[in-house]
Amino acid sequence: MKLLKSAIVTAGVLLLSGCADITKDKETVFVEELLKRMTLEEKIGQMNQVNWNGNYSHVKKGMVGSVLNVTNINELIEMQRCAVEESRLGIPVLISRDVIHGYRTMFPIPLGQAATFNPELVEKGARVAAIEASSDGIRWTFAPMVDISRDARWGRIAESCGEDQYLTSVMGDAMVKGFQGDDLSSPTSIAACVKHFVGYGAAEGGRDYNSTGLTENVLRNVYLKPFESACSAGAATYMTSFNDNDGIPASANEFILRSVLRNEWGFDGVVVSDWGSIAEMVPHGFAENRKSAAMKSVNAGVDMEMESRSYIENIAELVNEKKVSERDIDNSVRNILRLKYRLGLFENPYVDPNSNVVYAPDHLQAAKQAATQATILLKNNNRTLPLNEGRIKSVTITGPMAHAKHDQMGTWSFDGEKEKTVTPLEAIGDMLGDKIKIIYEPGLAYSRDNDKTGINKAVKAAQQTDATIVFVGEEAILSGEAHSLSNLDFVGAQSELISALTATGKPVVMVVMAGRPLTIGNEIDKCDAVLYSFHPGTMGGPALADLIFGKAVPSGKTPVTFPKTVGQIPVYYNHNMTGRPANRNETLMCDIPVEAGQTSLGCTSFYLDSGFDPLYPFGYGLSYTTFEYEGVKLNSVNFGKNDIITAVCTIKNTGDYEADEVVQLYTRDLVGSINRPVRELKGFKRVSLKPGESKEVTFELPVSELAFWNRNMQYAVEEGEFHLWISPNSKSGQPVSFRVD
Numbered sequence: 001m002k003l004l005k006s007a008i009v010t011a012g013v014l015l016l017s018g019c020a021d022i023t024k025d026k027e028t029v030f031v032e033e034l035l036k037r038m039t040l041e042e043k044i045g046q047m048n049q050v051n052w053n054g055n056y057s058h059v060k061k062g063m064v065g066s067v068l069n070v071t072n073i074n075e076l077i078e079m080q081r082c083a084v085e086e087s088r089l090g091i092p093v094l095i096s097r098d099v100i101h102g103y104r105t106m107f108p109i110p111l112g113q114a115a116t117f118n119p120e121l122v123e124k125g126a127r128v129a130a131i132e133a134s135s136d137g138i139r140w141t142f143a144p145m146v147d148i149s150r151d152a153r154w155g156r157i158a159e160s161c162g163e164d165q166y167l168t169s170v171m172g173d174a175m176v177k178g179f180q181g182d183d184l185s186s187p188t189s190i191a192a193c194v195k196h197f198v199g200y201g202a203a204e205g206g207r208d209y210n211s212t213g214l215t216e217n218v219l220r221n222v223y224l225k226p227f228e229s230a231c232s233a234g235a236a237t238y239m240t241s242f243n244d245n246d247g248i249p250a251s252a253n254e255f256i257l258r259s260v261l262r263n264e265w266g267f268d269g270v271v272v273s274d275w276g277s278i279a280e281m282v283p284h285g286f287a288e289n290r291k292s293a294a295m296k297s298v299n300a301g302v303d304m305e306m307e308s309r310s311y312i313e314n315i316a317e318l319v320n321e322k323k324v325s326e327r328d329i330d331n332s333v334r335n336i337l338r339l340k341y342r343l344g345l346f347e348n349p350y351v352d353p354n355s356n357v358v359y360a361p362d363h364l365q366a367a368k369q370a371a372t373q374a375t376i377l378l379k380n381n382n383r384t385l386p387l388n389e390g391r392i393k394s395v396t397i398t399g400p401m402a403h404a405k406h407d408q409m410g411t412w413s414f415d416g417e418k419e420k421t422v423t424p425l426e427a428i429g430d431m432l433g434d435k436i437k438i439i440y441e442p443g444l445a446y447s448r449d450n451d452k453t454g455i456n457k458a459v460k461a462a463q464q465t466d467a468t469i470v471f472v473g474e475e476a477i478l479s480g481e482a483h484s485l486s487n488l489d490f491v492g493a494q495s496e497l498i499s500a501l502t503a504t505g506k507p508v509v510m511v512v513m514a515g516r517p518l519t520i521g522n523e524i525d526k527c528d529a530v531l532y533s534f535h536p537g538t539m540g541g542p543a544l545a546d547l548i549f550g551k552a553v554p555s556g557k558t559p560v561t562f563p564k565t566v567g568q569i570p571v572y573y574n575h576n577m578t579g580r581p582a583n584r585n586e587t588l589m590c591d592i593p594v595e596a597g598q599t600s601l602g603c604t605s606f607y608l609d610s611g612f613d614p615l616y617p618f619g620y621g622l623s624y625t626t627f628e629y630e631g632v633k634l635n636s637v638n639f640g641k642n643d644i645i646t647a648v649c650t651i652k653n654t655g656d657y658e659a660d661e662v663v664q665l666y667t668r669d670l671v672g673s674i675n676r677p678v679r680e681l682k683g684f685k686r687v688s689l690k691p692g693e694s695k696e697v698t699f700e701l702p703v704s705e706l707a708f709w710n711r712n713m714q715y716a717v718e719e720g721e722f723h724l725w726i727s728p729n730s731k732s733g734q735p736v737s738f739r740v741d
């Protein structure tokens, strides 16, 4: 610590000057001064991130740059004390943890947060997570995950913002801002880590960790987009992914890590590997041993290794053998020291053990609001919802997710406490327990339960009450990392439970809590109304109670296409057009005559058994009210490349409820130097409308936002005709045309 003191004092003085350039100079001077004092071993120590194992002596020796998963606050403070007061240079350790959708107060899983189409709310969620996590000493989270997820088999779709690069970019940026706050050096700010760089969500077959085969065109036009956006939003760190793309593991991909991230985007933060992803290049068959893996990762530009220790064990030797350059090591260490400097760790390395801000009332309120806006109304026959407590005198609450305190929190709830979760059963009881009769019969104990003995009891209850609410879905452990599925139907006997309940003839409201879209068209058909709530977190119960009984109106929209069957996957709205697009007159399997002759004439691109359309398109969601969209008006039909398109549409609330509508802007570039998607989301707005009220919704779209990576791998707007929609989802609405010349 002694050696740092004079540098810190000068840093403080210059920070006070308030001049960005001087602050930056000071940062550089500070980092360079410190770097000069470091031995090679100390530099390699900074590049080493370990899962906390109680080894204080390694910290004292300067062998640890960052730790993850220190769960005991006293150990955390002692570990930091060892780094700051007992290591030769006193460099603080950067303390990290997966704080993905909340720390103690759990917000909906990221897929649910994306369904809100409300970036302010998502930013607030990340801010709450940062405030709570930093009060326990955590200053670095491994989020947001901005992997484009077009495959619901992939368990990590739960942790994503869905299939669309624009929505994911907006939500990823919001999370970065929320985690990092206005000033990274504030003790309540935590560094974001944008992951997994890159292509991880395109795992073949939706099986986690699997290979990907994305071309540069698809990478640049789709998968890299949210990562680039997060860089502009100021994300402090990136994490390399587990997958190999086109044969090259992400932790050794110098094209992505050096050419794109550093040179094209100008990133000056830290790149960390995923857990063990450097050593895993050995089983990949990309490196002979861990030493060679370390060499490939350093040379590709991975600054810090998470957990697998091939850096700490091999870099010194690799430098001596001149297989990696000390210049590259210095650059990585610069990035790490700079991050610690920006986080204010040199000045303020310790957390105050008495600062306890978890579950603050405004945190719970924000979590409830997020869960409310994240819930999607998929079906509402005969206006079954909202249930009216005046008309309904009794209700049956059933299903394995009605009172699933743990599972309702969803994947990545390391620090969420199930005792704090409020379930729908509890919330409905609190709201209506003294007004209507509530019978609770779980039917099944948990989602995978195949013991059908409880179903009869649930049916008997349903027969006695005016309506039934069945809470079904997936336990938290069925989605998330390494939890991919090859079948997306309801697990256990949930389908039987639903059939038996609907056979009573009483109205049945199905509420699904899951980590992904499930292929549940048959069950949806049987129910009167369906709400879909991706695992909604701590306050999911009160949010759902409000929605079911009309104290709130659903406004969530699908952030991902819901497939009818697993066989339709990958299915996403912004696909390219085939030369033989489906035309809705397809002859399905059941219509083909026996011994029909083979022909390719008039054939189109669809499945004989499930057609072309998905169960629900991207951007879909109903309300208790109805909205009417008038025709779209443009400020011109001819635009130059520097112009701004103004698109206006009047939306009217034609129903009985005051409600929010998520109004969506899409475009299509009709002819391109490469095939262009059939629609692309370019903007959205959440608009509140009273019954009978109309509002003009205006989108300002710079023509430059029609640019894409073209056939010559240049980012440019191409001249020609375009379509534009303002619509309630990705499938509906009438387009207007314009030209760009």
Ligand code: NOJ
Pocket: 098, 142, 195, 274, 275, 481
């Ligand atoms: C592996 C996961 O892929 C990554 O997302 C996570 O942040 C790390 N483990 C750390 O837990």
